[in-house]
Amino acid sequence: MEAHPHPSTPAYQRIAATFRALITSGELRAGDQLPTEHTIAEQFGVARQTVRTGLSLLVTEGLIVARRPHGHFVRRREHMIYRPQERSRPRPVTPEMMDRFSQQIAAEGRVPSQRIEVALVQAGADLADRLRVEPGVTVVARRRVRFINGEPININDSHFPLELVKESAIMSPAYIPRGTDQVLADLGHRQDRAIDEILIRMPTPEEIHRLSLGPGTPVAVHYDTGYTAGGRPVRCTVNILPGDRHKIVFERSWLS
Amino acid sequence: MEAHPHPSTPAYQRIAATFRALITSGELRAGDQLPTEHTIAEQFGVARQTVRTGLSLLVTEGLIVARRPHGHFVRRREHMIYRPQERSRPRPVTPEMMDRFSQQIAAEGRVPSQRIEVALVQAGADLADRLRVEPGVTVVARRRVRFINGEPININDSHFPLELVKESAIMSPAYIPRGTDQVLADLGHRQDRAIDEILIRMPTPEEIHRLSLGPGTPVAVHYDTGYTAGGRPVRCTVNILPGDRHKIVFERSWLS
Numbered sequence: 001m002e003a004h005p006h007p008s009t010p011a012y013q014r015i016a017a018t019f020r021a022l023i024t025s026g027e028l029r030a031g032d033q034l035p036t037e038h039t040i041a042e043q044f045g046v047a048r049q050t051v052r053t054g055l056s057l058l059v060t061e062g063l064i065v066a067r068r069p070h071g072h073f074v075r076r077r078e079h080m081i082y083r084p085q086e087r088s089r090p091r092p093v094t095p096e097m098m099d100r101f102s103q104q105i106a107a108e109g110r111v112p113s114q115r116i117e118v119a120l121v122q123a124g125a126d127l128a129d130r131l132r133v134e135p136g137v138t139v140v141a142r143r144r145v146r147f148i149n150g151e152p153i154n155i156n157d158s159h160f161p162l163e164l165v166k167e168s169a170i171m172s173p174a175y176i177p178r179g180t181d182q183v184l185a186d187l188g189h190r191q192d193r194a195i196d197e198i199l200i201r202m203p204t205p206e207e208i209h210r211l212s213l214g215p216g217t218p219v220a221v222h223y224d225t226g227y228t229a230g231g232r233p234v235r236c237t238v239n240i241l242p243g244d245r246h247k248i249v250f251e252r253s254w255l256s
Numbered sequence: 257m258e259a260h261p262h263p264s265t266p267a268y269q270r271i272a273a274t275f276r277a278l279i280t281s282g283e284l285r286a287g288d289q290l291p292t293e294h295t296i297a298e299q300f301g302v303a304r305q306t307v308r309t310g311l312s313l314l315v316t317e318g319l320i321v322a323r324r325p326h327g328h329f330v331r332r333r334e335h336m337i338y339r340p341q342e343r344s345r346p347r348p349v350t351p352e353m354m355d356r357f358s359q360q361i362a363a364e365g366r367v368p369s370q371r372i373e374v375a376l377v378q379a380g381a382d383l384a385d386r387l388r389v390e391p392g393v394t395v396v397a398r399r400r401v402r403f404i405n406g407e408p409i410n411i412n413d414s415h416f417p418l419e420l421v422k423e424s425a426i427m428s429p430a431y432i433p434r435g436t437d438q439v440l441a442d443l444g445h446r447q448d449r450a451i452d453e454i455l456i457r458m459p460t461p462e463e464i465h466r467l468s469l470g471p472g473t474p475v476a477v478h479y480d481t482g483y484t485a486g487g488r489p490v491r492c493t494v495n496i497l498p499g500d501r502h503k504i505v506f507e508r509s510w511l512s
Contacts, residue, residue: 084506194507200498
């Protein structure tokens with residue numbers, strides 16, 4: 001059963017390596033239960049505390065979860081396919097009260113929901129750079145947490161220069177059937193290109209709380225900044241995408 | 257100095273919260289040294305071990321690094337701008353012995369290098385799916401670790417169906433000036449579109465070793481699969497991008 005029986009490797013590392021190999025090779029699959037601590041301790045001829053130390057490494061790596069009192073299980077990774085390019089495609093004709101996220105999730109037979117709030121916030125350096133305003137200037141933040149079957153899936157916070165949107169539906173924390181891009185267009189600020197930037201990091205304590213993240217779950221931070229034909233940035237959306245729930249997909253054609 | 261002085265919060269968490277806030281607000285900047293453990297212990301009225309526990313949280317989150325015996329420093333995040341779309345653009349006319357990666361890094365005044373090896377490997381489930389072969393079938397892996405100023409920056413492993421490339425320059429572990437895409441095209445397998453898939457996870461022990469990753473450093477796994485006009489996948493490149501060294505960037509135009 002041991003994948004790396006080199007005698008100089010500490011026992012807890014050998015235990016971790018063994019189960020890591022079984023998981024990455026697919027012999028143990030998502031949702032499978034690992035043998036009990038007692039069984040593993042007997043097989044390796046070590047104390048249960050040593051088994052616990054070994055398995056805790058795999059929890060930190062995001063490979064398994066501990067569900068007391070049942071034991072350890074291979075973590076499920078059910079990915080939502082996340083397509084930034086969809087935003088810049090014509091909106092499909094579908095039920096009026098559903099945005100693209102809700103359409104996609106409903107089409108998969110799952111139940112989408114979201115919580116929207118609108119706040120006035122001071123632009124930090126990251127937003128100020130992207131919206132070309134001074135740091136500390138007030139911007140409008142339209143914040144959403146999105147849920148699938150009641151579980152939080154991601155955070156989607158759109159930011160707008162205050163003077164552009166202060167008289168518009170964007171200020172109301174309600175769902176906007178035509179979409180905020182159309183609101184901006186109706187105000188004379190139609191977007192015609194966007195830049196997607198993706199950064200990878202560990203989550204902040206606030207993100208862990210808002211998204212109920214388990215140990216060993218990094219996030220992608222996706223900045224999506226929309227520009228008018230004149231080159232003015234009019235929207236900056238910050239998406240926080242937990243790594244255990246998303247696959248980001250782009251398609252591209254070869255240019256010659 | 258304390259950001260969250262709520263009395264019921266354990267002292268090590270208050271210490272972590274204080275420095276986390278100073279770092280995320282920008283008051284402490286990349287490369288800045290934190291006060292000594294002794295100084296922090298005095299300010300919070302706690303034991304040095306408590307300070308160490310608090311700071312170790314921030315190490316795990318990837319916010320600071322410990323450099324013994326000097327102390328703790330705010331981690332530097334020098335990002336390489338990583339642009340998947342560049343691959344499908346005409347290759348710029350520049351020094352012949354440089355690929356796009358090397359051109360970009362040299363243009364930034366830094367020293368690029370890479371190590372190439374060619375291996376015959378059995379396709380795992382991920383590659384088999386993408387190249388549409390049976391799992392376990394032999395494919396050609398052209399593996400690169402790329403370096404900037406001698407430090408490893410990312411892993412770039414391209415995979416090809418064996419029967420397509422077995423007589424070609426792709427089998428030789430040497431730099432190919434015209435590029436592997438052109439080799440494929442010359443063999444009659446010109447790519448005209450690609451799908452980019454990006455997954456986020458903690459690194460494997462092998463990746464930690466090959467890329468010299470520090471604690472709290474997640475990676476993006478970027479699968480770039482190239483298709484011919486006939487819809488056949490002829491290449492699948494797996495890029496491992498450490499989160500502390502990359503920003504992934506796409507540009508897109510609105511379609512109407």
